[in-house]
Amino acid sequence: MDANFLITTIIGTVCFAVLAPVIGCLIDGIDRIVSARMQGRVGPKLLQPYWDVRKLLGKDKVAVSGSEDTYIGLALFFAILAGGIFFSGGNLLLVVFVITLSSLFFIVAAYSTRSPYAEVGAARETLQVMSYEPMVLFMAVAFYQVVGTFDTSGVFLLRHPAICTAWGAFIGLCFVLTIKLRKSPFDISSSHHAHQEIVKGITTEMSGPTLAKVEIMHWCETVLFMGWVGVFFVFSHPISILVAVLVALVIYLFEIWVDNNFARVKWQAMLKWAWIVALVAGGLNVAVLAFI
Amino acid sequence: MGFASKSPWVIHYDASSCNGCDIEVLAALCPGYDVERFGIINTGNPKHADIFLVTGSVNEQNKPVLQEIYNQMLEPKVVVACGCCACTGGVFHDCYNVIGGVDQAIPVDVYAPGCAVRPEAIIDAVVEGLGVLEQKAAALKENQKKGA
Numbered sequence: 001m002d003a004n005f006l007i008t009t010i011i012g013t014v015c016f017a018v019l020a021p022v023i024g025c026l027i028d029g030i031d032r033i034v035s036a037r038m039q040g041r042v043g044p045k046l047l048q049p050y051w052d053v054r055k056l057l058g059k060d061k062v063a064v065s066g067s068e069d070t071y072i073g074l075a076l077f078f079a080i081l082a083g084g085i086f087f088s089g090g091n092l093l094l095v096v097f098v099i100t101l102s103s104l105f106f107i108v109a110a111y112s113t114r115s116p117y118a119e120v121g122a123a124r125e126t127l128q129v130m131s132y133e134p135m136v137l138f139m140a141v142a143f144y145q146v147v148g149t150f151d152t153s154g155v156f157l158l159r160h161p162a163i164c165t166a167w168g169a170f171i172g173l174c175f176v177l178t179i180k181l182r183k184s185p186f187d188i189s190s191s192h193h194a195h196q197e198i199v200k201g202i203t204t205e206m207s208g209p210t211l212a213k214v215e216i217m218h219w220c221e222t223v224l225f226m227g228w229v230g231v232f233f234v235f236s237h238p239i240s241i242l243v244a245v246l247v248a249l250v251i252y253l254f255e256i257w258v259d260n261n262f263a264r265v266k267w268q269a270m271l272k273w274a275w276i277v278a279l280v281a282g283g284l285n286v287a288v289l290a291f292i
Numbered sequence: 293m294g295f296a297s298k299s300p301w302v303i304h305y306d307a308s309s310c311n312g313c314d315i316e317v318l319a320a321l322c323p324g325y326d327v328e329r330f331g332i333i334n335t336g337n338p339k340h341a342d343i344f345l346v347t348g349s350v351n352e353q354n355k356p357v358l359q360e361i362y363n364q365m366l367e368p369k370v371v372v373a374c375g376c377c378a379c380t381g382g383v384f385h386d387c388y389n390v391i392g393g394v395d396q397a398i399p400v401d402v403y404a405p406g407c408a409v410r411p412e413a414i415i416d417a418v419v420e421g422l423g424v425l426e427q428k429a430a431a432l433k434e435n436q437k438k439g440a
Contacts, residue, residue, distance in 0.1 A: 032328075041326040048331050054295035055342070058429060060367040062339075200337040207339040207366050 005090070012088025016220070017080045024219025025049050027226075031256055038260045053215050059208035064113045069210050071109035076217045078102035083224040089153025092231075093140045099224065100136075102217070103129050106202070113205035121201030125189035127267045131274035132176035138282025139228070142169035145289040158235040165292075168285030170232050174251060175277045179270065180225055182218070183259040186270050226252060296342065296368055296429035297422035299331040303341035305361055307394065308384075309348030312408030313375035317345055320411040327415060338364035343421055345414070346394045349377040349384045355397045362398040368428035370421040372402045375409040382407065 028049040036043025082098040110122035146162045147154040179186040189202045229251050230244030306314050335341045338361045373394040376382035381392040401424045404417035
């Protein structure tokens with residue numbers, strides 16, 4: 001590992017830590033307004049997610065387990081680090097592993113509370129990780145086959161965007177994106193909308209400032225995942241970055257539409273379909289790329 | 293105005309209501325009144341909630357449940373008694389098993405009368421509760437400063 005890589009990663013991570021929560025917060029605000037309009041409501045103001053987090057930070061500090069806040073802090077740190085590595089042109093495979101590590105700390109935080117509701121949520125979150133992970137790895141492999149390197153900066157040397165030959169992996173990614181963004185029909189670990197089933201799943205015991213960190217972590221994750229979507233459309237032409245941003249927005253709107261139109265499924269169905277899509281869309285794509 | 297009153301998350305508990313008030317509480321969240329405009333979200337988790345909406349009168353069976361939910365909520369928090377039964381015991385006030393209104397079990401900040409309580413009255417009561425919430429948030433901040 002050379003010093004140059006280390007410095008770009010650190011700068012990238014600091015920039016991501018500053019910018020991603022802002023962008024993620026605005027995306028979340030738009031998400032809530034669009035969702036409300038789809039349900040025939042007016043919905044909250046654009047900055048409502050920011051106000052929610054500020055309120056949570058001002059709440060009294062109470063924790064069932066002393067280590068919970070530390071685990072959540074680590075989950076947030078690794079989510080930011082993953083974003084930093086990705087947007088500074090680092091290794092995509094490393095990004096996948098670091099963001100998974102972040103998810104694991106989130107799960108451990110829920111387990112550390114020993115609450116039955118949080119444990120059910122944590123078990124379900126584990127199943128979610130199990131469901132989307134194969135497809136995410138297929139995406140990284142397909143990316144390597146097309147670009148010739150795992151480094152995301154490699155896309156700027158391409159003559160055609162990766163989507164031309166890796167559209168199977170892209171479709172697979174869009175499918176598991178619903179799980180990663182914790183949206184219905186796959187919001188089984190935290191019951192995003194109803195706020196009723198298994199109390200609040202994985203975040204049941206998290207409150208006040210700890211919950212605020214979870215929200216900020218979700219914002220960072222959203223920005224990173226939109227980056228994954230966009231990276232398929234970037235190539236040597238500078239205008240492709242604009243196209244990538246637009247595609248990411250369209251895909252996010254599509255996710256909101258899916259979120260509002262599909263009822264939550266059981267975990268068995270989620271696992272089955274996520275793996276089927278991973279093997280068909282991702283697996284075939286990787287196989288075909290290996291032979292051409 | 294602080295952030296406490298900009299994102300009041302509510303939790304709703306039916307002590308022993310006839311369900312009339314419960315339906316009106318939920319009606320306030322539906323498209324007709326859409327209280328999410330003010331950042332109000334219905335949570336099922338006392339640890340996430342700021343405002344506690346209680347409907348129905350209190351009896352010996354549900355008193356500990358009510359107190360448990362209240363104790364699990366984090367400061368700053370506000371309790372709103374929704375409907376006549378929650379305020380005073382209502383038509384059930386002289387039943388052999390009824391203790392009375394919600395204030396017999398936990399401290400109540402705002403009373404919203406009505407049988408059943410109208411969604412407008414609930415929204416009014418919650419807005420009134422926001423003032424109390426803001427005061428409590430300021431007091432908590434003061435205490436935290438002193439403690440630090």
